């Protein structure tokens with residue numbers, strides 16, 4: 233195993249309300265079916281708008297309520313990492329594995345929540361909130377790597393580092409993670425949320441209730457001492 237890609241929300245953190253939803257709700261927007269929040273999501277899923285357009289329309293809605301940096305910082309304080317993250321990341325780093333985070337969340341929030349654990353990641357890929365001089369939201373730069381493009385990230389990583397699919401593992405939890413397997417990498421689903429856990433093609437191994445990220449260490453120990461090309465030893 234040479235590289236591991238993590239999702240963030242609900243994978244490295246306790247399952248909580250989606251960060252985007254928390255912002256909409258926090259600003260006082262309705263998030264029920266038929267709301268602007270829900271309609272924008274549906275339009276994106278139906279491919280009526282692209283990811284950046286989704287971000288632009290979301291940004292417009294946030295700006296109406298003068299979203300500022302303080303509000304986002306406050307949301308960060310409510311997100312908690314699962315225990316064991318430091319030991320897991322340290323273990324993998326010592327094994328020489330490159331670690332990447334590919335999230336549909338917000339980069340500054342992820343870095344705030346990770347704190348000193350940020351240093352273990354070779355890259356953190358997520359949406360960027362750009363604030364103006366007065367710390368009010370100006371623009372949301374959509375990530376290139378959400379939904380089916382989580383697989384695009386892995387493809388690029390393979391190309392750049394001459395890696396094979398079997399050298400890479402993706403760990404995720406949600407419906408925006410279900411394309412990762414298309415890159416040929418191994419996949420682990422933790423604390424599934426709205427995913428097809430019975431689909432072994434999409435998810436090679438599933439932890440339905442992972443309470444401590446250290447519990448993933450034995451899985452990786454097994455991977456490091458066995459050949460992933462050997463069917464019997466694969467997940």
Ligand SMILES: [Mg+2]
Pocket residue numbers: 239240241242243404405406
């Ligand atoms: Mg997630």
